[in-house]
Amino acid sequence: MLQIDAVEAVYQNAIAALHGVSLNVRAGEFHALLGANGAGKSTTLKAVSNLLPAQRGKVTAGSIVFDGHNVGRTSPAALVRLGLVTVLEGRHCFRSLTVEENLLTGGLGRSSSRTELAKDLERVYAIFPHLRDKRRALAGLTSGGEQQMTAIGRALMSRPRLLVLDEPSMGLAPLIVQDIFRQLKRLNREEGLSILVAEQNSTVALQYADRATVLDTGVAVLAGTTAELRQRSDIQSFYFGESVATLQAAA
Known part of the structure; x- marks a missing residue:
């Protein structure tokens, strides 16, 4: 449903944010994008929704395709009508x-x-x-x-056919976070809603998602099923500052 292939992105034509990020979300899948603060999660989701230009950013290489449509050539409003709907970080309400x-x-x-x-x-x-x-x-x-x-x-x-969420757990009590993720998983399982969620909270994301991709400083350093990633001791070490080189060597 969604294919991100070797995407690079910058802000203000100078600040590199993504370096060759690739991942895909299959139809009916719950996919988590993990990483510490500043890893590039939000930039990836804004690229997926073609919202980077609104923040003086742009994709400079690679491609993003949603259900056969080139995201870079499709307006955010048109993407919503096609079924790609984003919930931005920060609980934006009127x-x-x-x-x-x-x-x-x-x-x-x-x-x-x-x-x-x-x-x-x-x-x-x-x-x-x-x-x-x-x-x-x-x-x-x-x-x-x-x-x-x-x-x-x-x-x-x-x-939506693909629901994209940026840090839905941020600033919320653990019980509320669990409730929200349970409902998201139910929609995924019972209605086949595809979900891509960026999360700093690896514990809850790995509990509910099917697959996950880990970002660090704009680079995808790990990917796999959540069952596989939950078994890796270096996932938690990563969140406390383990280097990209160490993670890639362990992979």
């Missing part, structure tokens, strides 16, 4: 809108009927029941966990 109004904005680009929107809204409330209780509350006044659920729910209203 703070002055209610939770339900935020959710409804996710269906605006699909030209959905009122009946279809109502059906999709009920689906989101079934996934995140707490949002139903908060549906009339201003999103800016809800908790961090509720805002993250709102952001994910809004993305689901767009009926």
Whole structure:
């Protein structure tokens, strides 16, 4: 479904961020992109969503193809209509809108009927029941966990085929993180939703994902099934600063 091939990226024509990163996400797969802060995870996801130009960045080499479409030649809005929907880092919500109004904005680009929107809204409330209780509350006044659920729910209203999430666990309590990842895994398993998630929290990502790719300073240093990676003692060492050369030698 998604193929990233030897991608290099820079910011402001000077700051190199990615160095030949390659990975693929198969249809129906839950794929985790792991790495410490500054490893290049967010840059990779912005490249996948063609959002780098908005931050004075660009892909300078390699290719990204989503379901046969060249991402670099497809606008972010067109990618959403094709089924590639991104939840950015930071729990972005329209703070002055209610939770339900935020959710409804996710269906605006699909030209959905009122009946279809109502059906999709009920689906989101079934996934995140707490949002139903908060549906009339201003999103800016809800908790961090509720805002993250709102952001994910809004993305689901767009009926994604590939859901891309950037650090969904950031700043949230462990129980909330587990709940969010359980729901994501359920959508993946029961509805076949493909998921690509960037996470610094390797423990939760390796618990729920099928496969994972590890980045360090813009380089893909490890990849494999999560069952394989969970057995590697050097994964945890990596997060405490083990060098790329040591990891690659161990691989």
